[in-house]
Amino acid sequence: MSEKFTIKHPGEVLDHPFPPTRPEIRITESSHTITEVDCQELQWWFMIPRMGERYMWAEYDGETQKLDAVTEMIPTANAYIRDTECVEIQFNEWLAKDWPQSPDLMYVTIDDNYTRWISVVNTIDGKRIFNTLGDEWFEDQWGCPCKRHIFDDGRYKRQPDGSYKITDGKGLGAGTYDVTIGDNTFHCLRVIDPDIDAEHGGEMCEVYLNENGRTVFFRRYDGRYLRGHDLVEKFPQNLKMVIDDIVYVHSNCTGWYHDTFTLASLGL
Structure with missing residues (x-):
């Protein structure tokens, strides 16, 4: 077996291309539909x-x-x-x-x-x-x-109040969006991937995949009561998504909330 790479301790430097402050991001819905990507x-x-x-x-x-x-x-x-x-x-x-x-x-x-x-x-x-x-x-x-093949067959039906109801569809796709990160714009299939049947709705991922199936932007959400307390009270300002009456809050297992960018986000 190859020698194990050393995990960097907090504060040590890892050579990487990501800026110290989050890139500006803009997400807008697109009428130029992506129905399927190979992820x-x-x-x-x-x-x-x-x-x-x-x-x-x-x-x-x-x-x-x-x-x-x-x-x-x-x-x-x-x-x-x-x-x-x-x-x-x-x-x-x-x-x-x-x-x-x-x-x-x-x-x-x-x-x-x-x-x-x-x-x-x-x-x-x-x-x-x-x-x-x-x-x-x-x-x-x-x-x-x-x-690998992720498709949008209308599984998530958006309601007038912005919440979603799950239909008979089986796909994880949830619309097509243009995601602008810094100077780069990516045409993306939006993916909603919840543990809808888990206790309190489990965790949920919101993912934007470009046409090559690479993630350019990612957020994780927790069901409102998943962590043993009310995440809406803890994070009243955070993004929320409601699916089949389950409230998901932008939050993760670290007890905080983050935005995730990949090399593809930088056009690399």
């Missing part, structure tokens, strides 16, 4: 699980708009686990705050229809712990296979 990314970790795909993304504080974290994912070796060909991914991170760090290693795969996690490795009390497909709770934690 080869590991959802929603933003890299394509192939050798040679070294990728980065950045998290900006939703209040101060200052850079909070940069994550680099580095494919280091081909692997074979549970009869599946996959790629070993190592991490390099810069963290401005004391956040939970990414796993030590991931083993991930891609085929013509799906991407998915095969195994995730963390170090706990000096021991490497492998959590692998087929283990109890693995899919609860890391999810089922992610469909």
